[in-house]
Amino acid sequence: MTSTTTPKRRRDRAAREREILEAAERIFGERGYQGTSMDDVAAQVGVSKPLIYQYYGSKDGLFLACLARLRGHLLDTVADAVMAAANAEDALYAGFLAWFRFLDEHPQAWSVLVDEGMLSAGPAAEATDEVRAAFIELIATMVRMNVPADRPADDDEIQIVAQSISGATERLAIWRTRSANPPPPEKVARTLQDLLWQGLHTLKSS
Amino acid sequence: MTSTTTPKRRRDRAAREREILEAAERIFGERGYQGTSMDDVAAQVGVSKPLIYQYYGSKDGLFLACLARLRGHLLDTVADAVMAAANAEDALYAGFLAWFRFLDEHPQAWSVLVDEGMLSAGPAAEATDEVRAAFIELIATMVRMNVPADRPADDDEIQIVAQSISGATERLAIWRTRSANPPPPEKVARTLQDLLWQGLHTLKSS
DNA sequence: GCTAGAACTTACTCCCAGTAAGTTACTCGG
DNA sequence: CCGAGTAACTTACTGGGAGTAAGTTCTAGC
Numbered sequence: 001m002t003s004t005t006t007p008k009r010r011r012d013r014a015a016r017e018r019e020i021l022e023a024a025e026r027i028f029g030e031r032g033y034q035g036t037s038m039d040d041v042a043a044q045v046g047v048s049k050p051l052i053y054q055y056y057g058s059k060d061g062l063f064l065a066c067l068a069r070l071r072g073h074l075l076d077t078v079a080d081a082v083m084a085a086a087n088a089e090d091a092l093y094a095g096f097l098a099w100f101r102f103l104d105e106h107p108q109a110w111s112v113l114v115d116e117g118m119l120s121a122g123p124a125a126e127a128t129d130e131v132r133a134a135f136i137e138l139i140a141t142m143v144r145m146n147v148p149a150d151r152p153a154d155d156d157e158i159q160i161v162a163q164s165i166s167g168a169t170e171r172l173a174i175w176r177t178r179s180a181n182p183p184p185p186e187k188v189a190r191t192l193q194d195l196l197w198q199g200l201h202t203l204k205s206s
Numbered sequence: 207m208t209s210t211t212t213p214k215r216r217r218d219r220a221a222r223e224r225e226i227l228e229a230a231e232r233i234f235g236e237r238g239y240q241g242t243s244m245d246d247v248a249a250q251v252g253v254s255k256p257l258i259y260q261y262y263g264s265k266d267g268l269f270l271a272c273l274a275r276l277r278g279h280l281l282d283t284v285a286d287a288v289m290a291a292a293n294a295e296d297a298l299y300a301g302f303l304a305w306f307r308f309l310d311e312h313p314q315a316w317s318v319l320v321d322e323g324m325l326s327a328g329p330a331a332e333a334t335d336e337v338r339a340a341f342i343e344l345i346a347t348m349v350r351m352n353v354p355a356d357r358p359a360d361d362d363e364i365q366i367v368a369q370s371i372s373g374a375t376e377r378l379a380i381w382r383t384r385s386a387n388p389p390p391p392e393k394v395a396r397t398l399q400d401l402l403w404q405g406l407h408t409l410k411s412s
Numbered sequence: 413g414c415t416a417g418a419a420c421t422t423a424c425t426c427c428c429a430g431t432a433a434g435t436t437a438c439t440c441g442g
Numbered sequence: 443c444c445g446a447g448t449a450a451c452t453t454a455c456t457g458g459g460a461g462t463a464a465g466t467t468c469t470a471g472c
Contacts, residue, residue, distance in 0.1 A: 218418085218419085219418080219419080222420095253420075253421095254420065254421050254422080256420080256421070256422090257419075257420060257421085260419090260420090
């Protein structure tokens with residue numbers, strides 16, 4: 001049986017790592033972090049558990065590898081949309097829109113990303129934060145674009161605003177996946193832009 | 207030895223439940239969800255593990271009991287501040303301020319609340335959502351107060367805004383606890399209010 | 413005192429992350 | 443073609459923690 005369906009020969013490390021990562025992404029996406037055992041992943045790939053440990057170190061390590069890759073895709077997608085926009089106002093909207101569209105198009109990816117809360121304890125927390133920091137940085141850049149140059153906000157304010165936007169978009173994404181009839185990405189992006197655009201111009205240095 | 211330090215007699219159920227809950231709150235707060243074992247809690251209370259299972263059903267059950275209680279306190283505090291405000295603009299600021307102050311004053315409580323992400327998978331997720339829903343509802347109420355009556359936003363828009371604010375405040379809270387020198391609650395509340403106040407008035411029915 | 417039931421315990425099972433130590437297949441120099 | 447070296451991979455385990463079955467002890471009320 002195994003000989004017909006899976007004449008699994010040895011692969012070199014890079015190929016095997018990719019194979020494991022893909023399976024892990026799928027299974028984590030389906031069953032969540034807690035619901036997935038390393039034996040599950042191993043069985044799915046058709047490989048024994050210690051091999052995964054050799055390549056990824058731990059369950060957290062494997063999960064973080066998935067997380068980093070998915071975050072990377074998402075970040076690229078959003079960043080591209082932002083960079084392609086003609087002006088600051090469009091950039092804000094385009095960024096939101098790209099975010100929500102990506103999440104609609106990659107639902108299993110989002111399951112993994114949401115589960116990152118799983119890692120709020122443990123040594124993996126820093127890695128998770130790093131991966132989020134890239135987003136915060138992108139948002140902060142956009143915020144600086146939006147704030148009028150003649151009334152510069154201080155760093156704390158930039159951070160506060162960037163964190164707020166990051167938190168808002170994440171919660172909206174979670175809400176949309178759990179909602180029976182979520183409003184379309186365009187509507188959410190539009191509303192969010194309406195909510196934030198004015199305020200970005202009137203930030204006062206307290 | 208046990209007779210001198212802990213002449214632990216039997217207590218009636220309600221008293222024991224309280225005792226367990228308090229210990230659990232403390233230990234979860236110190237070590238997080240993953241880092242806490244049921245044996246730890248049992249040992250701390252001076253009771254055996256099955257008793258805890260009899261009263262709280264499961265580890266998730268115990269954690270959720272802590273969560274619900276802390277959320278309740280927090281919600282009450284914020285709701286009081288909002289209700290005491292003279293007008294909508296003040297209510298927004300007062301609500302944010304109460305939120306961030308409470309979290310400053312109850313750091314171990316917040317550790318537990320943050321760990322709720324832990325429960326994003328499993329049957330506990332709905333309970334977590336319910337407890338969060340109360341907040342969303344409070345925020346939605348405030349949002350309705352803020353939106354001018356002559357240009358009513360639709361329900362989707364109210365939800366989008368409420369979810370955004372909930373997400374923003376949660377992420378800001380997490381950021382502040384992890385930050386070495388977080389800005390004071392007043393500053394965060396002020397900045398957030400500046401960011402959102404204008405937008406709340408210009409919501410358009412797309 | 414005696415009994416009914418609540419409060420509580422001992423002593424397990426099972427599952428899963430992680431590991432020690434070994435085995436098999438590919439590769440490259442001769 | 444052949445042996446040696448190494449990368450790829452496995453079997454068979456440990457340890458720890460969630461959850462449970464089956465009792466045992468205290469106490470309240472008669």
